[in-house]
Amino acid sequence: MPTDMQLRQQAYLDDQLGVAESLAFLATVPSGDQSVLQGERAFNAAVADRLAEPQPCPEAIWARLRRELATPIAGPRLTWWQRPLLLRLAAGLAVTTLACWGLYASSRQPVRLTDHLEVARTVAQLAAQLDLTGNHDQIVAALQQSGFALPLHAPTAADGDHHHGIKLVGLRIFKQGQDCVAQLGYVCCGQPITVYITRQNATCLPREVDARHLPSQWCLGAQQIGEYRIVAVGPHETRWVLGLFS
Amino acid sequence: MATLTDQEFVALLEQHRHEFWRYVVRNVWHPDSAEDVLAGAVQAAYRQLDRFEKGTNFRAWMYRILTNKCFVANRETKRAGIDIETLDESLFATDDEAQRRATNDPQAFLQQCGDELFTALRQLSTAERSCLLLLTIEHYSYKELATILEMPVGTVMTHLARGRAKLRRLLVDYAKRQGFLAAGPAARRDGPDQSLLGRVS
Numbered sequence: 001m002p003t004d005m006q007l008r009q010q011a012y013l014d015d016q017l018g019v020a021e022s023l024a025f026l027a028t029v030p031s032g033d034q035s036v037l038q039g040e041r042a043f044n045a046a047v048a049d050r051l052a053e054p055q056p057c058p059e060a061i062w063a064r065l066r067r068e069l070a071t072p073i074a075g076p077r078l079t080w081w082q083r084p085l086l087l088r089l090a091a092g093l094a095v096t097t098l099a100c101w102g103l104y105a106s107s108r109q110p111v112r113l114t115d116h117l118e119v120a121r122t123v124a125q126l127a128a129q130l131d132l133t134g135n136h137d138q139i140v141a142a143l144q145q146s147g148f149a150l151p152l153h154a155p156t157a158a159d160g161d162h163h164h165g166i167k168l169v170g171l172r173i174f175k176q177g178q179d180c181v182a183q184l185g186y187v188c189c190g191q192p193i194t195v196y197i198t199r200q201n202a203t204c205l206p207r208e209v210d211a212r213h214l215p216s217q218w219c220l221g222a223q224q225i226g227e228y229r230i231v232a233v234g235p236h237e238t239r240w241v242l243g244l245f246s
Numbered sequence: 247m248a249t250l251t252d253q254e255f256v257a258l259l260e261q262h263r264h265e266f267w268r269y270v271v272r273n274v275w276h277p278d279s280a281e282d283v284l285a286g287a288v289q290a291a292y293r294q295l296d297r298f299e300k301g302t303n304f305r306a307w308m309y310r311i312l313t314n315k316c317f318v319a320n321r322e323t324k325r326a327g328i329d330i331e332t333l334d335e336s337l338f339a340t341d342d343e344a345q346r347r348a349t350n351d352p353q354a355f356l357q358q359c360g361d362e363l364f365t366a367l368r369q370l371s372t373a374e375r376s377c378l379l380l381l382t383i384e385h386y387s388y389k390e391l392a393t394i395l396e397m398p399v400g401t402v403m404t405h406l407a408r409g410r411a412k413l414r415r416l417l418v419d420y421a422k423r424q425g426f427l428a429a430g431p432a433a434r435r436d437g438p439d440q441s442l443l444g445r446v447s
Contacts, residue, residue, distance in 0.1 A: 069256060
């Protein structure tokens, strides 16, 4: 950074100081340097004199300027929609509106289950996906310890008799994007049924039940319990599994 | 906000047209482009006339538009030449004896240089040249220059210091080549503190 003295020296050379300020500045300069400064000022003044020599605007150019201002070529002053700045702002607004509409429209697209999650097609695949296996109570305890505090009943004997035995076989807790997901694995009639549980605001589970993207004969069911959203999917009827959450 | 009528605008232009023309002719690299630069600036000012408040500084407003057009015509930006990292230190090394003789009788020295002054002026950056012209010819203050050129006062001072140093160096070199100033040992000169020159504040 220049010192105050240096700044005042330049201001003096650029003739930016008043008389009193100039005298006060010169009083701080050694006498030997004063003549050098005076020489520089004289040099600057001589340059300024040369640069300031008159340079008349040719009449032909002035006539052109007047003509252009007077004729329609110059045109009237631009109206608001002709101004480049306003035009750019309007274009920006249009682009932003389109982008917002695009985002809104994309957010309205139904989320398909398989967009984010891999659904087990066989019991073996389901078993491979699960991290925790054990009896029903152990799995439910692990689910609740993971923050999913929702009621989950064990299949009753009647369920087993009627539906060839529904069995909870394991659990996996994982993150999908920003969402925390609990995956429960059930087996019914030898078929895998996968249950996904997320908070309501999660985006990885479909809002609407739409099984069209799944293999034919597959079932997809969903329900909401408190703050949780539960989706069950598999090649077997899922409503009895969903009925366990209540 | 009161604005100028078309007639008032033309009248003010007519009043100041010579100084505006001189500024543009001195400031553009190619003198042939001066007419188009001035015409473009006048057209731009006319289109923006409703942004100019009647009774305020018409000259300063026009100089801002003219300067912007000069930057465009010279294909430069206002930041050009301000990078301290790329500063050529040798720029400020001057020949003491030649410098003394140049400043001893500057009128005679510049007379001998002839039109080389304008050639040397064109070797400055547009920012340096604009600052120098507006300060020395139009007598604007640092603060007014900062407003016209839309840059901080410290940057204006830096452009001025560099512009002056470059100009003097170019003229002294020219004079030595032409033989009307004796060459001497190149060194940083004594006297006024040269360390200010080229500093970015």
